[in-house]
Amino acid sequence: MSQMISVATGFQYSVNIEYDLADDDKLKNFIPTTAALKLLEEILLSVRPNSSQRARILIGAYGRVKSHIVLTILAMLMKKDLKLFEKLLPKIKAAPSLYRLVENFYAGSNKILPVIINGTATNLNQSFLSALQKTLADFGLANLMPETNFQAAIKVLARWKKNFPKTYAAFKKLIREPVNRFVARLENFDVDAYETFEKIYPDLTAGSAFNPFLGFGAVELYESVAKSLRAEGWSGIFVVYDEFSKFLESNIGRVSVSETKMCRISPKKPIAAAPLKCTCC
Ligand SMILES: Nc1ncnc2c1ncn2[C@@H]1O[C@H](COP(=O)(O)OP(=O)(O)O)[C@@H](O)[C@H]1O
Ligand SMILES: [Mg+2]
Structure with a gap:
């Protein structure tokens, strides 16, 4: 049996989008499903400059590959080398309209920076801001902050x-x-x-440290960063809130009106090619 089946190297029970974004094996090992191809097509269509339906929620039980699909799509939006999508690419090539879409995306000037927010933080504004700051630092763009x-x-x-x-x-x-x-x-x-x-x-202030995020609106900040990103070759930001249900579970009693508004406003605002994406499980 073990000659026929092997476990992928580095296999984990679940995908952590933020950490696994740097792991090319995760892209190589991704086995495309019909749902994944459909979502990829939808998202590639949604990041075109004139499209407006950019926000979406993925709902599915634990282990239904939500995070891995999103990870793969983010890697494409970042224009990672197409060769890395070993198992996905043949499937894409077999679907001519999707293949054209992927080719056009890679040929165009769109390249989208992924910002990943995860889980249980208590303040939505702060998690949006610190995730942005972390992404910028990870991509050598901290000077934009x-x-x-x-x-x-x-x-x-x-x-x-x-x-x-x-x-x-x-x-x-x-x-x-x-x-x-x-x-x-x-x-x-x-x-x-x-x-x-x-x-x-x-x-x-009786010893408190200056926290520049306090009193600063995330939407305002994302807009400003999205603008300066263009000079660095990025056309926009793609926000993923993974395990958003965990945030809701621990905060449902206290989510403020402004936080609810933030979730609604962000995807509609045309900050470059910047959709807000929440994945719930
Ligand atoms: N089609 C697939 N291709 C590659 N890995 C898969 C696939 N389906 C499930 N997995 C693996 O199963 C685990 C659960 O997937 P994950 O994306 O974390 O699920 P979810 O986010 O929905 O809870 C991960 O280790 C993932 O790599
Ligand atoms: Mg997940």
Whole structure:
């Protein structure tokens, strides 16, 4: 029996999209199903510049290959070498319209960055933002993120000025220049100014660390990053929320209106070729 059947090297009981994205064996070992081919076709159609139906939810019992299918499709959207899709490619070639779609996608300028959010985090906004930050770091694009940190610092200063005059006054004393000039430096992406702010912040806030994600809308940030990504050769962002049901299970009682809105707004907003994708299991 063992001569006829072997277990794929590195086999795991489930696919972790984020970690397995770098694992080419997962692409080589993917055995295409009819459902996978159909989803691939739908998604390739949906990332065309003028299409609008970009968000979808995959629902299926544990182990029904949702994550592995999505992983494979993401690898295609990133334009990984077609040769890696060893078992999938022959099936694609056997379906002329799908093959044309794949060929056109690879020939075109679309290349989509995958952002993967997983599981049980409690704050949707924060998970969207930290997943984006992690992806950018993983792809050597971390420099696209600081702009937002600068903006966040500027917003904090404006809030202190308006609502916390004592903190604002204390801040003024700690920097050695007029606040206006300091803010102008932040606006100009001056790293020294940002680091000064980060260093002073705990002294003024009873020891808390400056978390640039607080008070910053994920939709706004994704839009900004999607724009700057174009100069780096990426045409958009593809967001996958894997195991979204786990998030719902642990948070259903407290999901805020703004978080619900976020899920609804993101896929409709045409931020480059940026669909929101949730996979539920
Ligand atoms: N058609 C297939 N090709 C390759 N691996 C498969 C296939 N079907 C199931 N598997 C394997 O089964 C396991 C479960 O798949 P996974 O995508 O994690 O399921 P789900 O996300 O639906 O819970 C994974 O290890 C996956 O690699
Ligand atoms: Mg899964």
